[in-house]
Amino acid sequence: MIKLYVYDERDCDPKKCTSRKMVKFHLVKELPNLKSVPYGVMVLDPFAPKAISREDLERVKAHGILVMDLSWENIESFPKIRKDAAHRALPYMLAANPVNWGKPMKLTSAEAVAAALYILGEKEQAHEVLSKFNWGEQFILLNKEPLERYSEAESSQEVVLIQWEYCPPPEEGAPEKEE
Secondary structure, three states: OOOEEEEEOOOOOOOOOHHHHHHHOOOOEEOOOHHHOOOOOEEEOOOOOOEOOHHHHHHHHHHOEEEEEOOHHHHHHOOOOOOOOEEEEOOOOEOOOOOOOOOEOOOOHHHHHHHHHHHOOOHHHHHHHHOOOOOHHHHHHHOHHHHHHHHHOOOHHHHHHHHHHHOOOOOOOOOOOOO
16 A cells, blocks of 8 residues: 555635545545655656656655645645655646546546556555545546556656657647647
């Protein structure tokens, strides 16, 4: 079992908060502040330069995974975490939660944790996390093909190459689309 941690900034609706539900079911340990972040933990960080892959498994087995529960509106102010933590981004996936269903990369904390576990090969634990949400299994079904392929990749570079098959990178020099 991979140790899972959450730091919750309490930005979201408590009734819809997946972090609080994961804490309630003892699936994750809530950290009271950023000073309590465990040594060597892997932080799920949408701004990380490296994607999560199987090459992170030994670190995660030793130190765990930390998900930061922040509002998507405030994501640019991602908090600073201890220097020995490894920051990893999740590759392209679609959300299955009712608030952001079908939107790329707008995952809940539970979806992010489950995706990380799945990619690392800890599929049973990923299913256990998602089992507490009535839409949870939809996340796996919606992302089945990419999740399987990401979980077979040997390195971060391979994960990123697979990701571009689902979501091509912006062309160099081309303006990015505004939403």
